[in-house]
Amino acid sequence: MTAPTAERATDRRRGVPPQPRPTRRTPLRTIAWHGLMVLVCVVSIYPLLWMARSSVVPESEIFSSPSVIPSGIDLSNYPAGWVANPPGFGQFMLNSFVICVGAVLGNLIACTLAAYAFARLRFPLKKLWFAVMLGTMMLPGHVTLIPQYALFSAIDWVGTYLPLIVPKFLATDAFFIFLLIQFMRGIPRELDEAAEIDGAGRWRTFRSVMLPLTVPALATTAVFTFIWTYEDFLGPLIYLSDLNDYPVPLGLRMFVNAMGNSSYGQLFAMSLLSLLPVFITFLLFQRKLIQGIATTGLKG
């Protein structure tokens, strides 16, 4: 990523006369700095490396040395772990995928609609609703947990994915509304005003002008919704009871409970596998994720 570098460079050039800075950035210091950074990085991801190594070595080796370099590579834990607990990890992954697609769609649609109203339209009591929306962002979910459960239980939704998905279509993740509002405010008003002068209605303006321009923020919303939904544990724990419906976190937990002392390798293999979708998303959208954090201060 070169953008920050470029930005810094222009920053430094601006206004400051170029002058020699004798004490800064000698090659030796840069090398030392890189050495330090590599060390910090290794310490930081050591747990992950250890898990990766433990998933490909024989059981006896896992707890006999703290090394992250395997003596040999034996991938048999992966296929074994994949089918070890019926209905199998493939089913858990599929279930997670279904829930995530629903949640992402819901958040994208509902939060964008609400954000457009707050960012662009004038209506009575707008200030009040905006304040309420911000308030719900700070509210611990536990306050609504039990009545929501009672509600979903009363309409027979417990045991289905609906309690995990439908709330997203009702924009209950106010955080994303806020993120989208922030982004939409940055879009020049002239663009949608021009559309309206050309005779486009609110909906048309929203769909044809605002929505395409909001795509970067929509991507951030989608990525974060996916990761949070994929990692969510409490929701599925409360609402799902049938093994066949379990998403990955519950499947993994069952693995822990069901296993004797003899399948750590499989456990680590499946744990690592369960991190893979998040990891791949991270690789693909790294910039977006990090900027999402930096610009909105959301939790990671």
Added chain:
Amino acid sequence: MLKAETTAAARSAAPVRPGGAALSGGAVRGRAPKPRRSPRRRGEARAGYLFLLPWFIGLVGLVLGPMLVSAYLSFTEYDLFHDPVWVGLDNYRTMFTDDPRYLQSLRVTFTYVVASVPLRLAVALGLALLMNRTVRGMSFYRAVLYLPSLLGGSVAIAVLWRQLFGGEGAVNQILALVGIDGPSWISSPDTSLLTIIVLAVWQFGSPMVIFLAGLRQIPQEVLEAATVDGAGAVRRFFSVVLPLLTPLVFFNVIMQTIVAFQAFTPSFIISNGTGGPVDSTLFYTLYLYIKGFGEFEMGYASAMAWVLVAIIAVFTAVNFLGARRWVYYGDES
């Protein structure tokens, strides 16, 4: 592109201002209501509410409504299958006078918040300072260091933690290399909470990224000026960098505290849903879950939820009050 986004960072740093004035400012174009609305304005108002409709349904049906219901339930005995029975303040009274496990969960959670939030932020700030330079490979380092923050909340990591800090886990293997015979961190009541605090500190990535963005906002001229005036690196940090960074420190403290009070998954997985050993990892939310969904004392759990809201509100308020002493905003004299 990046320029625009970093200004967005500055803008969103604004919400941390006391009173939240910056949050609503600019958001809402407050106009004096005209006595007669033009048809156009009426149409706009209708459109506004139509766009907000899904959010409204969610707000009433899934947030405000349930809040009222849970406030009511907190004064009742309720097990989901029978009608709630009014018991007045009994739930609240029991909590503080007749439920040692509840008090234990408070102790555990407070310890966790007070230890993990400052430590996590200190690590985040330290690394952000270390990384605040323009070097090749920076985005790689940043990505690697951010990774634990992204994955840390998952069940897989909690599972991993149990093994890392187990009796024969990698942590003790490493300690053995330097001749220390470590305990089984997870199964000893003295150290089990510590492992969860370490797990929290390990997830320093997101505050680090926020600090890093903040450091990049500090005008180079200011630092150059300080250098010209003879300030060394340490002096520059304490007199220039840190004061300019305090709004972000404050923002991170608020957000991380709120999140930390609600920590759930690690304690659940690491203690296998019990809060053990000997309730040493009985987090507030875990106990709430046990009460509500294990013992079906949903009235009691609702009361617990409201006390949690109160605790978080008090912590946030105290933070805001204290902030006047140490948070520096450039535009105030």
